Amino acid sequence: MLVAGTVLGLPSTAEAKATRYRQGSANDVSRASWAGPAYTMNGSGGIVGATMAKAVDAIRGCTGTVDVTVLAASAASGSPAPECDVIAGLPNVNSCTTYVLTSAQDASGSQ
Secondary structure: OOHHHHOOOOHHHHOOOOEEEEEEOOOOOOOOOOOOOOOOOOOOOOOOOOHHHHHHHHHHHOOOEEEEEEOOOOOOOOOOHHHHHHOOOOOOOEEEEEEOOOHHHOOOEEO
């Protein structure tokens, strides 16, 4: 009886609710090494193409292509992935995927 009570008392696994938008190639890049990490934080501003291109070059070590992932707190009006609208068109970007998390609780879970 004690074992059953202990098992029933365990919290359930957290699971994030995220909406995924992918642009570009459906196949991921396979690389032997990376030169990064590099991060860009945009807040509520738009993507600055030149800044993002520098980050892409830093991560890829100026060779090959990369897959970029964007974490967004909300979907913008118009395009559901405005960051990837810019990033997917940059040189040396294989694909861009945006994950939109619309609540703090969703950001704490796993996907």
